[in-house]
Amino acid sequence: xxxxxxxxxxxxxxxxxxxxxxxxxxxxxxxxxxxxxxxxxxxxxxxxxxxxxxxxxxxxxxxxxxxxxxxxxxxxxxxxxxxxxxxxxxxxxxxxxxxxxxxxxxxxxxxxxxxxxxxxxxxxxxxxxxxxxxxxxxxxxxxxxxxxxxxxxxxxxxxxxxxxxxxxxxxxxxxxxxxxxxxxxxxxxxxxxxxxxxxxxxxxxxxxxxxxxxxxxxxxxxxxxxxxxxxxxxxxxxxxxxxxxxxxxxxxxxxxxxxxxxxxxxxxxxxxxxxxxx
Amino acid sequence: xxxxxxxxxxxxxxxxxxxxxxxxxxxxxxxxxxxxxxxxxxxxxxxxxxxxxxxxxxxxxxxxxxxxxxxxxxxxxxxxxxxxxxxxxxxxxxxxxxxxxxxxxxxxxxxxxxxxxxxxxxxxxxxxxxxxxxxxxxxxxxxxxxxxxxxxxxxxxxxxxxxxxxxxxxxxxxxxxxxxxxxxxxxxxxxxxxxxxxxxxxxxxxxxxxxxxxxxxxxxxxxxxxxxxxxxxxxxxxxxxxxxxxxxxxxxxxxxxxxxxxxxxxxxxxxxxxxxxx
DNA sequence: AGCTCTTATGAATCATTGA
DNA sequence: GTCAATGATTCATAAGAGC
Numbered sequence: 001x002x003x004x005x006x007x008x009x010x011x012x013x014x015x016x017x018x019x020x021x022x023x024x025x026x027x028x029x030x031x032x033x034x035x036x037x038x039x040x041x042x043x044x045x046x047x048x049x050x051x052x053x054x055x056x057x058x059x060x061x062x063x064x065x066x067x068x069x070x071x072x073x074x075x076x077x078x079x080x081x082x083x084x085x086x087x088x089x090x091x092x093x094x095x096x097x098x099x100x101x102x103x104x105x106x107x108x109x110x111x112x113x114x115x116x117x118x119x120x121x122x123x124x125x126x127x128x129x130x131x132x133x134x135x136x137x138x139x140x141x142x143x144x145x146x147x148x149x150x151x152x153x154x155x156x157x158x159x160x161x162x163x164x165x166x167x168x169x170x171x172x173x174x175x176x177x178x179x180x181x182x183x184x185x186x187x188x189x190x191x192x193x194x195x196x197x198x199x200x201x202x203x204x205x206x207x208x209x210x211x212x213x214x215x216x217x218x219x220x221x222x223x224x225x226x227x228x229x230x231x232x233x234x235x236x237x238x239x240x241x242x243x244x245x246x247x248x249x250x251x252x253x254x255x256x257x258x259x260x261x262x263x264x265x266x267x268x269x270x271x272x273x274x275x276x277x278x
Numbered sequence: 279x280x281x282x283x284x285x286x287x288x289x290x291x292x293x294x295x296x297x298x299x300x301x302x303x304x305x306x307x308x309x310x311x312x313x314x315x316x317x318x319x320x321x322x323x324x325x326x327x328x329x330x331x332x333x334x335x336x337x338x339x340x341x342x343x344x345x346x347x348x349x350x351x352x353x354x355x356x357x358x359x360x361x362x363x364x365x366x367x368x369x370x371x372x373x374x375x376x377x378x379x380x381x382x383x384x385x386x387x388x389x390x391x392x393x394x395x396x397x398x399x400x401x402x403x404x405x406x407x408x409x410x411x412x413x414x415x416x417x418x419x420x421x422x423x424x425x426x427x428x429x430x431x432x433x434x435x436x437x438x439x440x441x442x443x444x445x446x447x448x449x450x451x452x453x454x455x456x457x458x459x460x461x462x463x464x465x466x467x468x469x470x471x472x473x474x475x476x477x478x479x480x481x482x483x484x485x486x487x488x489x490x491x492x493x494x495x496x497x498x499x500x501x502x503x504x505x506x507x508x509x510x511x512x513x514x515x516x517x518x519x520x521x522x523x524x525x526x527x528x529x530x531x532x533x534x535x536x537x538x539x540x541x542x543x544x545x546x547x548x549x550x551x552x553x554x555x556x
Numbered sequence: 557a558g559c560t561c562t563t564a565t566g567a568a569t570c571a572t573t574g575a
Numbered sequence: 576g577t578c579a580a581t582g583a584t585t586c587a588t589a590a591g592a593g594c
Contacts, residue, residue, distance in 0.1 A: 030567050075569060078410045080376050085363035098358050103381055103400045105468050111585030112566045113464060116414060119586075120568070122381045132356045136394060186391065187535035188399035190383050194588055195566060207566090424587060463586065 003222065003265075004236065004248045007255040008227040012249045013056035021060045021247070022135070022223035025211045025235050027070040031083060043076055046083040047090055053228060054091055060226070064135045066218040067096065070104065070206060072123040078116055084124065091128060099134075100127040103190045104210060125191070127212070140216040142184040170227040219244055235258025240266045279502065282514065282526045282541075284534040290527045291334035299338045299525070300413070300501035303489045305515050308359060321354055324361040329368055331506060334371060338504070342413045345374070346494040348382065348488065350401040356394055362402065369406060377412075378405040381468045382488060403469070403492070418494040420462035463505040489516040499523055501531040511537025518544045 005012050013038035028050065031043040032211050055212055057067055074085040088098055109121035196207045213232055215225055221243040227235035230248035239246035246263075250256050283290050283489055306328065309321040319327050351362040356439040380403035387399035393396055471487050489512055492504035493503055508526035514537055517524035524541075528534050 027567085072567080074567090078375070078377065078570085078585095080379060082367060082370065084375070085366055088363055089360060092360065097356070098360070099356065100395050101358060103383070104383070106566095108566075108587035108589095109466055110566055111572090111587080112568055113416075113584045114569055115571095116343065116410070116412065117378050117467065117569080118416070118464055119466040121468050121586095123567090132394075134394065138396070139392075186396055188387055188397040189395065190400050196589080466586090 001247060002245050002256050004230065004233070004250075004256050004259050006253050008248060008251050008268070009180070009249050010053050010056065013060060013189065013228060016056075016060045018059055020224065021220040022062055022065050022067070022116055023188070023215065023244075024057055024067040025070075025214050026068070026227045026229050027206050027231070028229045030072070030122065031081070032221055039068050043074060043081040043083050047086050050087060051090055052094070052244045055094055057226075057228065058094060058096060058130065061130060063130050064133075065130065066099075066134055066136075066214075067128040068124060068218070069126040069128065070213045071126065071211065072120070075117070077243060087122055091121050096128040097130065097131070097132065098126070099129045100189060101125070104206075105190055105192045106195050107192060108194045125210070135218060135220070137217060137220070138186055139184075140245045141187055141213055144184060150253065151180045152250060206234060208234055211235040215244060230259050231255055233262045237266055279525060280518070280523050282528075282534050282537050284506065284528060284531050286529050287355050287527050288331050288334065291320055291331065291338060291506060293424060294334075294338045296337055297340045298502065299504045300340055300343050301493065301497040302335055302339060302343070302345040302506070302520075303348075303492050304346070304507050305509070306507045309352050309359070311507070321352055321359040321361050325364050328365060329372070332369055332374070333372055335504075335506065336374060336408065339408060342411075343408065344377075344414075344492075345406040345410055346492045346516075347404040347406065347494070349404065351399070353395070366404065373408070374406040375408065375410065376404070376468060377404070377407045380405060383468060383470050385471055403488070404506045413496060413498070415495055415498070416464055416554055417462075419465055419491055421465050423461055423463045471509045485510075486516050486519075487511045489513045490520065491519055491523060493520050508537050509533055511540045515540050 011244060020252050029041065032040050033047045038149060054067075061067060071084055071087075073081045075081070092098055104123045106121050106123065109119045112119060115190060191210070193209045193213075195208050211227075215235075215238055219225060222245065224245040225239040226247045226249075228249045230236060230250040232255060233248060236246040236248045240263055248256075248259055250259070286487040307319065309324045310442055332345075339345060347541045349362055349365075351359045353359070370376055382403050384399050384401065387397050390397060404433075469488070469491060489505075493513075497503060500523065502523040502525060503513060503517040504525045504527075506527045507515060508528040510533060511526060514524035514526045518541060526537055528537070
């Protein structure tokens, strides 16, 4: 259906039919971290705020679908807050199955120095499903592990890994052709992706590669991907690029407009890039 | 004191004095769903089994000490079990502070293929403390800076100083000047084994790197490191190598003997290796 | 085209100060 | 006291400029 809807996630979801979504990928506003844009939910109120929305998500998702939740707990008074793990328990109470927890390793995490901790350079990508069996296209995210890659990985310097990664990510349409005939391997549940640093003012919530990976893995072409907290629209852009339908919700008109703008720029060349790789 | 004690962890701990331990590093026995009848701990019973032990650990730990718990939840009926996150909540109820969760990325993870998940290649290293301020030797685990540093620091541009005055965002300082000549950087909270065993040829070093890292980080030479589930004795070996005292507990006599055997082999060359790298 | 070098900045956290 | 604002600290990445 390809739509960007401006409104409160709970309200919009309440008006959607049962079982109409194949995949949900979202990165909800972190507790108390974006006061200006979302009003700021205190960590102590986070679960109560998020739970009704998840109830609707469970309803609109098809039984074979998946719900990928990118989230990380904040530090409060020197401690990791517990709202994320409380949320996991609460979601299971709603009927969600906590199938897996992927680890997103952010190589270029925010710098800083504190007396009691190091830089936080990973986030959780929680994978919830309705059923024990669900749609999963494992071969869609296989990575080259031929002799060339294998020897590279054996004595890995950070630069080597970085180069391998960027080749897989950015120009993969072209590069995959170089790997025809090579051996492919399944990835693990640790994802190595750098956060995107735009030199412009737009701050990308997460890199395009993250929703791309889960969309390839948990949906087919033509399926509908939902992001109830669209932000700058990365999920929708990734979905469109991969020939999925998208449905994005955001409460802020500026973000909806920004997302629409980005979606307009998903050009035929972009689609050709994808097509060439398929 | 350097001791290996064969016995039940709870019993042995109950006989230990308050505040006698500087650091606890342990990897408790994994929950096993098949062994309910054989004496193993079922996931559903895991928290109830582990909690009294943690109560004793809290008591014997010095206020400035740390408790590092290497653990990962098992998959049960297609779902990640919730005993680990329930344990975190329960430990906070006991008075522990959940200071941080380090991610241990296991590059050589166990291979396998399942219809609903990929290879599990990361584990949690939960960091609990008694107090907000605790002992942490950050410089002891510094790592070589990335390749960018060399070219970046070779010639400092005018803008580096200009940015100091134009505090656009939040005080990006002119501390770049302080980076001149610096070759080491602080690590993040994601642990790669590669950074730990790059100059070691023997295969036995692989499991040692993890306790080594935390022992260097959270204790000084001469401190006492406790592992209430010693197993093959890696924590004690690492502690001895790093000139800490060790105290290991295991219920199985065979494991205690194996650990004692390994400790005998902590040779002067081992100590020299550590000394050379430090 | 393919390098090297420059520059901006990213879902951060803690201690201190002021209201 | 409690709470809010401010200053200090820091590393990896990609776009863009230069050669």
